[in-house]
Amino acid sequence: MSAYSYFNTPGIVLNPRIAFNGNALIGIANTNMAVVPGVLCNIQGATKEIVLGTMIRYTLTKESKATGFVKGSALSLGAYYRSLDAIIAAMMLEYGPFGIGISYDLNCSGLTTATSFRGGGEVSIRYSLGQTPSFLK
Secondary structure: OEEEOOOOOOOEEEOOEEEEEEEOOEEOOOOOEEEEEEEEEEEEOOEEEEEEEEEEEEEEEOOOOOOOOOOOEEEEEEEEEEOOOEEEEEEEEEEOOEEEEEEEEEEOOOOHHHHOOOOEEEEEEEEOOOOOOHHHO
């Protein structure tokens, strides 16, 4: 544990954060589809966040192996559950090393009386360094 402070005043103890994030890509035989289960776990002191869910991924185009001019692309749709807090609808469009996703958190915790089940939208942008991910080839 470490302390932090501003202006050399006694600080607040900050517990270390432990984070785990994992995904798998499980192809469905004889189709352009795959199941992409995922888990995210953050623990910091007594605070815990666990997110579990899955996406269904459809390969729109495969990358050209001969010339590389045609980039691979895929569309994923799915849902996640953040423990005791929210259901998350998600979508991702991938093209070559780029990905853009949108998601919406639908509140289902004790805060629903204040939020009327409304949540928040998010946009994510991803770039894979190096080459196009092998699952798009």
